[in-house]
Amino acid sequence: MEIGGQKYQAVVGSDLDRDGMFLEVTDEATALVAVLFYSDGDGSMTLTAHRPDVPLPLIEWMIAEGKKRLPTAK
Numbered sequence: 001m002e003i004g005g006q007k008y009q010a011v012v013g014s015d016l017d018r019d020g021m022f023l024e025v026t027d028e029a030t031a032l033v034a035v036l037f038y039s040d041g042d043g044s045m046t047l048t049a050h051r052p053d054v055p056l057p058l059i060e061w062m063i064a065e066g067k068k069r070l071p072t073a074k
Helices: 055-069
Strands: 006-015 020-027 032-040 047-048
Touching: 006 055, 020 055, 032 055, 047 055
Parallel strands: none
Antiparallel strands: 006 020, 020 032, 032 047
């Protein structure tokens, strides 16, 4: 996807150690930008930004995509 002229990639995966699933976004240089994590243990959803300047449209996209692609984030 492209937001504000910057290209991003998203990956959905499972994290057995943390007991949940995640939506991870990286930039063109494959540097981690942000992670949306759903915990199977307590049903919580958390967003962790790995930079101080994550664009709001990217965060909004991650939340919408997480609702579609993560287990009970509906």
